[in-house]
Amino acid sequence: MPRTPIIAGNWKMNTDAAAARELVEGLKAAGVSDIGGVEKVLCPPFVYLQLVAESVKGTSIAVGAQNLHWEEKGAFTGEVSATMLKDFATHVIIGHSERRQYFGETDEDVNQKLRAVLDHGLTPIVCVGETGPERNAGKMQDVLRAQIKGALADVTLPDSAVIAYEPVWAIGTGVAATAEDANAAIAFIRSEVAPLQGDATAQAIRILYGGSVTPANIAELAAQPEIDGGLVGGASLVADSFAQMVKAVASS
Numbered sequence: 243m244p245r246t247p248i249i250a251g252n253w254k255m256n257t258d259a260a261a262a263r264e265l266v267e268g269l270k271a272a273g274v275s276d277i278g279g280v281e282k283v284l285c286p287p288f289v290y291l292q293l294v295a296e297s298v299k300g301t302s303i304a305v306g307a308q309n310l311h312w313e314e315k316g317a318f319t320g321e322v323s324a325t326m327l328k329d330f331a332t333h334v335i336i337g338h339s340e341r342r343q344y345f346g347e348t349d350e351d352v353n354q355k356l357r358a359v360l361d362h363g364l365t366p367i368v369c370v371g372e373t374g375p376e377r378n379a380g381k382m383q384d385v386l387r388a389q390i391k392g393a394l395a396d397v398t399l400p401d402s403a404v405i406a407y408e409p410v411w412a413i414g415t416g417v418a419a420t421a422e423d424a425n426a427a428i429a430f431i432r433s434e435v436a437p438l439q440g441d442a443t444a445q446a447i448r449i450l451y452g453g454s455v456t457p458a459n460i461a462e463l464a465a466q467p468e469i470d471g472g473l474v475g476g477a478s479l480v481a482d483s484f485a486q487m488v489k490a491v492a493s494s
């Protein structure tokens with residue numbers, strides 16, 4: 243079965259309410275909802291999830307959160323649970339490198355978050371990726387292996403699960419991995435998932451590339467056999483560029 247590609251927009255800590263609404267309206271006006279053969283996911287900040295969910299109602303555009311807490315409820319000031327997200331989102335980004343880097347998230351945290359997401363029937367987008375120094379030291383595969391093993395410990399992934407390979411050195415730098423390098427890293431990730439989850443699951447899950455994806459490079463990236471679309475930060479904040487990337491992936 244061919245894997246349906248995904249373009250997911252990670253808005254990070256950007257937009258305000260008016261800009262969020264305008265962005266969604268721009269995407270609808272650009273015809274994003276009518277483009278078939280590709281899943282479209284918007285991941286706004288928590289406070290705009292409801293607004294975005296209401297704006298995309300009746301379209302083919304899905305909504306994702308950027309993070310969550312693994313507990314159901316309780317005294318966890320400032321946190322948001324899967325139960326709360328479920329009302330507005332179908333997807334959740336987990337373990338983004340900015341969470342790991344700035345907020346100390348560990349592979350164990352990622353594992354707990356993944357369990358919570360799966361327990362609630364949400365679709366995870368689990369992020370992994372090496373830093374520049376790790377890559378230069380020849381440790382890329384070791385880092386990816388450890389992140390995958392840590393994230394997937396005692397977890398059974400559904401075929402709908404998503405992993406995003408996001409080399410930290412490529413995020414927000416304007417320097418994307420080459421299509422060949424990204425394809426090789428993603429092939430490696432799939433080969434690490436196989437013994438943990440079975441060959442069929444490893445072949446079924448979508449693995450995205452993220453890190454300076456733009457309308458200029460997405461077609462070449464998505465044309466690679468292992469790359470199932472993109473997790474896009476900066477270029478997802480402009481309606482026309484998001485629409486162009488969705489179109490490029492749909493026809494790749």
Ligand code: PGA
Binds near residue numbers: 414416455475
């Ligand atoms: P970028 O971010 O597209 O702005 O590089 C990607 C990401 O962090 O998900």
